[in-house]
């Protein structure tokens with residue numbers, strides 16, 4: 031028996047490995063299976079140049095064996111195996127990846143990529159095992175060897191018995207402690223589900239003996255345990271398959287299998303990118319927003335694989351927030367398997383992939399918008415808020431990416447239109463893009479200030495989402511046309527004689543005094559038709575924005591600068607003038623009533639509903 035010590039730095043590394051690199055113990059199985067797969071791949075490559083090796087795919091497999099009595103879990107492969115020297119070099123030095131060297135040496139075929147490249151994965155076995163035993167026979171050797179280690183102390187290598195070429199890695203699982211229980215790794219169902227989760231797309235069969243209780247043949251109530259060898263993994267991932275071989279149904283099935291959603295996706299897209307960076311991806315645009323989509327609990331991200339092995343369930347860095355609704359998988363051979371979340375965040379490759387994915391999603395949405403407007407409207411109902419929020423978010427950094435993807439209801443078209451469509455159909459003398467905000471299309475339609483813009487023949491966009499006006503303020507303009515609210519006191523349609531005579535101005539001043547700080551000013555207007563009053567706002571903050579901000583937990587007491595506009599062509603105006611002359615109490619009552627009515631029209635709460643109704647009774 032030869033006894034070896036790990037290289038000095040390896041000792042510390044091993045400790046680090048076991049305790050901190052992996053946060054998740056269960057991934058040891060993924061690492062061992064990936065190594066087994068690499069070992070078979072290496073046989074495959076040897077066979078390409080060595081005529082003595084016949085690579086018959088059926089002879090190559092990985093088998094996972096569980097032994098409850100002895101508390102062992104074994105990962106066995108029929109791969110290339112290791113010589114004594116290789117056992118020493120490859121398993122005796124942490125961060126030494128022979129697989130990586132192999133990859134450098136060989137020109138690898140598309141889709142046949144070696145997974146290993148860091149030389150640390152193997153040691154993850156020590157997270158769950160006290161002792162790790164490796165029995166291996168290299169493909170061109172007659173003698174098998176046993177490598178054994180119980181951790182940082184070192185390892186031994188002794189001659190051993192083994193019939194066929196290949197490697198078995200045997201883990202003697204740790205005993206259960208107070209806060210950890212390793213028995214789960216002896217449970218066939220648990221192991222089966224781990225293989226499914228992480229290694230489903232390893233391209234060689236992963237076999238397991240599965241025991242199940244079945245009715246004895248010919249008997250009605252007697253049961254027996256039947257053990258059958260089963261292949262656990264599905265081997266070829268759908269994203270590696272040729273698009274022409276796949277039907278819409280395949281993509282939809284994959285969507286449900288992966289539990290991306292209970293709906294049928296609105297659109298899917300299968301991409302394979304070749305070049306400086308290679309990856310395959312399948313992306314889905316869901317039809318319905320998940321129930322938690324607009325809450326803090328929702329976690330965005332795509333499933334991330336490296337050469338068919340799962341690295342991360344939800345890689346958030348692959349999606350910008352405004353496309354957080356997208357579901358799917360990404361698989362790249364250019365990403366390392368054993369890498370921490372923190373490192374991945376700064377990974378340059380990942381950033382490039384994310385950029386490509388983002389522009390792909392944008393293209394898909396644009397084509398939906400242009401070619402399947404009905405579907406796009408469905409999409410927008412579910413996720414439009416997220417896009418609009420994306421315009422507003424980050425100080426408008428992404429507004430150019432998103433401005434052509436948002437749609438609003440048009441008063442003229444009576445349907446949803448894009449900003450581009452609005453601008454293309456603007457009247458010749460029209461300077462601004464007009465919009466009106468409110469609770470619903472029906473309510474906005476009845477606003478007095480909307481009708482006078484419509485009467486001019488101009489289209490008005492209706493904003494019914496709380497985020498709309500904030501997003502538009504961030505956009506500021508589209509195609510050099512600025513946005514203007516129909517409720518803005520700046521609204522000037524050219525034919526408003528504002529009643530500037532002394533008497534009227536005096537009257538408005540008195541009314542303003544009655545209302546104190548509630549309004550910034552009282553003015554006369556001739557824009558209105560049947561309505562006697564309405565509330566306009568001055569400056570950046572609109573009345574709709576005031577409503578939104580005041581609903582927020584830390585919104586406080588934000589007030590828009592309101593202008594009470596009185597219709598000078600309305601009979602009410604005559605009555606105001608008369609009251610001003612004869613009866614100041616009456617004027618005060620009228621002022622109060624008109625102001626409250628204006629609040630009601632805007633959908634703002636009355637400050638004192640009891641007083642308001644009392645005043646009406648007084649009048650009646």
Ligand code: ADP
Nearest residue numbers: 065069120127128129146147148149150151152
């Ligand atoms: P990596 O897979 O990143 O190279 P590992 O720590 O997982 O790092 O493995 C270290 C090395 O040990 C591998 O590069 C490979 O040469 C060798 N090795 C591990 N497992 C096996 C196996 N089942 N068959 C043959 N060689 C193996």
Ligand code: MG
Nearest residue numbers: 065146151152
């Ligand atoms: Mg490995």
